[in-house]
Amino acid sequence: MSVSVRLLIALVVLALIADVLLAYRNINTLLVQEQNISASYVRLNTLERTLTAITDAETGQRGFLITGNEEYLAPYDNARHTIDASLRELRQMWPDAAGGDIDALDRLTESKLGELEHTVELRREGRLTAAEAVMRRGAGMTQMDTIRAIIQTLRSGEEARLQAATLNSARSRRTAFTTAVFATSIALAAVFLCLWLLRRDLEQRSRVAEERAELLRREQEARSQAETANRMKDDFLATLSHELRNPLHAVVGWLQILRQRPDDPALRARAMETVERNARALQRMIEDLLDASRASRGKLELSLAPTAVGTLVTSVLETVRPSAASRGVELIEHLAAANVVVNGDYDRLAQVVINLVSNAIKFTPEGGRVTVSLTREGEAVVIVVTDTGRGISREALPHIFEPFRQTGPHVTGAEGGLGLGLSIAKHIVELHSGTICATSDGTDRGASFVVRLPAIRLGVGSEPKAITHDARS
Ligand SMILES: Nc1ncnc2c1ncn2[C@@H]1O[C@H](COP(=O)(O)OP(=O)(O)OP(=O)(O)O)[C@@H](O)[C@H]1O
Ligand SMILES: [Mg+2]
Numbered sequence: 056m057s058v059s060v061r062l063l064i065a066l067v068v069l070a071l072i073a074d075v076l077l078a079y080r081n082i083n084t085l086l087v088q089e090q091n092i093s094a095s096y097v098r099l100n101t102l103e104r105t106l107t108a109i110t111d112a113e114t115g116q117r118g119f120l121i122t123g124n125e126e127y128l129a130p131y132d133n134a135r136h137t138i139d140a141s142l143r144e145l146r147q148m149w150p151d152a153a154g155g156d157i158d159a160l161d162r163l164t165e166s167k168l169g170e171l172e173h174t175v176e177l178r179r180e181g182r183l184t185a186a187e188a189v190m191r192r193g194a195g196m197t198q199m200d201t202i203r204a205i206i207q208t209l210r211s212g213e214e215a216r217l218q219a220a221t222l223n224s225a226r227s228r229r230t231a232f233t234t235a236v237f238a239t240s241i242a243l244a245a246v247f248l249c250l251w252l253l254r255r256d257l258e259q260r261s262r263v264a265e266e267r268a269e270l271l272r273r274e275q276e277a278r279s280q281a282e283t284a285n286r287m288k289d290d291f292l293a294t295l296s297h298e299l300r301n302p303l304h305a306v307v308g309w310l311q312i313l314r315q316r317p318d319d320p321a322l323r324a325r326a327m328e329t330v331e332r333n334a335r336a337l338q339r340m341i342e343d344l345l346d347a348s349r350a351s352r353g354k355l356e357l358s359l360a361p362t363a364v365g366t367l368v369t370s371v372l373e374t375v376r377p378s379a380a381s382r383g384v385e386l387i388e389h390l391a392a393a394n395v396v397v398n399g400d401y402d403r404l405a406q407v408v409i410n411l412v413s414n415a416i417k418f419t420p421e422g423g424r425v426t427v428s429l430t431r432e433g434e435a436v437v438i439v440v441t442d443t444g445r446g447i448s449r450e451a452l453p454h455i456f457e458p459f460r461q462t463g464p465h466v467t468g469a470e471g472g473l474g475l476g477l478s479i480a481k482h483i484v485e486l487h488s489g490t491i492c493a494t495s496d497g498t499d500r501g502a503s504f505v506v507r508l509p510a511i512r513l514g515v516g517s518e519p520k521a522i523t524h525d526a527r528s
Contacts, residue, residue: 060252067245074238081231088224094148095217099210101144106206108137109164113199116171120178120186128175138164149209160205167198291459294473298340302333343475346406347458350482357400357486361511364436365393367401368429371408375416383421386412392431397508403483404508407491410476411440411504417472418502419444435489436510441503447495455493456481484508 115131118124142164146157170189177186189195309326316322349355372388379386397404408427415425423443430437447455451462458478477493484491489508495501 060249060256063245063249063252067242067249070238070242070245074235074242077234077238078231081227081234084227085224085231088220088227091220092217092224095213095220098145098148098213099217101141101148102206102210102213105138105141105145105160105164106203108134108141109167109199109202112138112168112171113195116175119175120183120190123178131171131175135168138168156205156209160202160209163198163202163205167195167202170195170198287459291473294459294461295340298473299337302336305333306330340473343473343479346479347475350479351458355403355482355486357403357483359398359400361396362399362401362404363393364395364397364399364404364438364508365390365429367405368408368427368438369393371405371412372427375409375412378413379416379425382416382419384416384419385424386416387424387426389426389428389430392429392436395429395431395436395510397436397487398511399487399508400483404487407480407483407506408438408440410480411438411506414476415440415442415444415502415504418442431510432507434510435507438506438508439503441501443501446498446500447493447502448498452493452495456491480506 111130112134115127115129115134118127119131142157142161145160149157174186174189177183177189306329309329313323313326346355368388368390372386376386412425412427419425419442425440425442425444428437428439428441430439447462451460454460455462456477459474460478461472461474481491484506487508489506491504491506494503494505
């Protein structure tokens with residue numbers, strides 16, 4: 056998991072903790088507010104009960120004074136108990152600030168109840184007039200008014216507190232709601248961000264894994280290419296030593312014979328001919344190696360001039376005809392466009408045609424046929440070399456123009472080779488802006504090579520350069 060994702064998860068956890076703490080604090084505040092509100096209601100209720108009880112006591116006293124009936128004193132007695140309990144409760148529950156008012160209420164209530172009790176006693180003694188006189192003095196009424204005023208003061212103070220507490224509670228509820236929404240939004244945003252980062256992290260990982268797999272694949276491919284190249288190099292060295300050894304053996308062997316029998320003219324002529332042929336084969340191999348090296352470094356240079364392709368092909372065919380005849384291969388030519396001229400390097404183009412025709416003869420068994428045709432197709436001159444020989448397998452065909460590629464059984468002797476001819480030919484043809492391709496229906500079904508070169512129109516007075524050249528032998 057990346058550092059950013061870990062950081063974000065820590066942030067989400069912190070946001071959630073902060074959310075929980077805020078919610079806890081808000082709930083606590085709300086509970087305190089609600090308790091304050093309930094306490095206010097209880098206090099107001101107790102005040103009301105106290106006033107009602109005092110009024111009830113006064114009503115009971117009046118009923119008894121008027122009727123003399125003891126039954127009227129029942130509410131009076133009840134009220135006395137209620138008043139005592141209520142006054143106790145009020146003292147306990149009231150804030151300290153209102154302590155003076157509660158004391159005054161206590162005193163006045165005591166005095167009021169004393170007066171009521173006094174008049175009740177007078178009535179019991181049958182002294183109704185004395186009781187009426189006490190009442191007429193109006194002290195009880197004044198006390199009652201004062202009691203009402205004190206209760207009203209206490210009630211007003213309490214109502215003001217209740218109102219404030221209600222307002223505070225509403226505000227706290229709003230704050231709780233706002234902080235809950237805010238904190239939840241932050242937490243949600245953080246969770247989504249976290250999920251997004253996680254997804255990005257996973258995508259990055261899979262991309263890195265893909266890149267690694269691709270690198271591994273390329274590395275394996277490069278290694279297998281290097282291994283193939285190494286194998287090819289080994290094969291090439293084996294072929295090269297083999298190809299060099301055979302002509303050298305022939306040269307050394309014939310020189311020894313010459314040394315032993317220097318006076319035999321027939322033997323001498325044969326030795327000279329064999330030594331020359333093998334030396335030329337060695338020379339050709341060295342030149343091919345040099346050409347391949349030049350081609351791979353892009354150093355193969357052409358000396359371009361108008362070149363008559365018909366003459367060039369005829370000259371090459373003359374060179375290889377003896378070899379075809381000696382192998383029992385029929386050599387057929389169709390030079391329909393003998394006058395076509397290309398802008399080319401005569402020697403290099405001859406090298407291409409020689410290699411194609413030599414290959415065709417080399418890989419065609421006795422009794423087979425090699426056909427060379429020259430035609431013109433639009434702006435191009437087309438040389439086709441077809442044989443009825445051993446053909447090229449489907450697997451080998453795509454690699455036929457790669458250097459050192461030799462397919463099928465290796466041909467030995469003076470006609471052997473290093474597997475460089477076709478790769479050099481392709482390079483030369485492409486330097487002439489042409490194309491070369493090979494086709495074959497498969498093993499033992501012959502092969503066909505097609506070279507296409509851009510033809511030129513000759514202006515008045517210009518002569519094809521190399522009509523007099525001989526093809527390389
Ligand atoms: N006409 C053909 N029929 C069948 N196989 C062919 C033909 N021409 C070329 N090949 C195959 O292609 C290989 C490469 O040909 P290329 O001319 O490059 O090399 P080479 O003839 O073996 O040696 P070099 O040309 O260097 O003397 C040959 O070894 C052979 O296996
Ligand atoms: Mg060849």
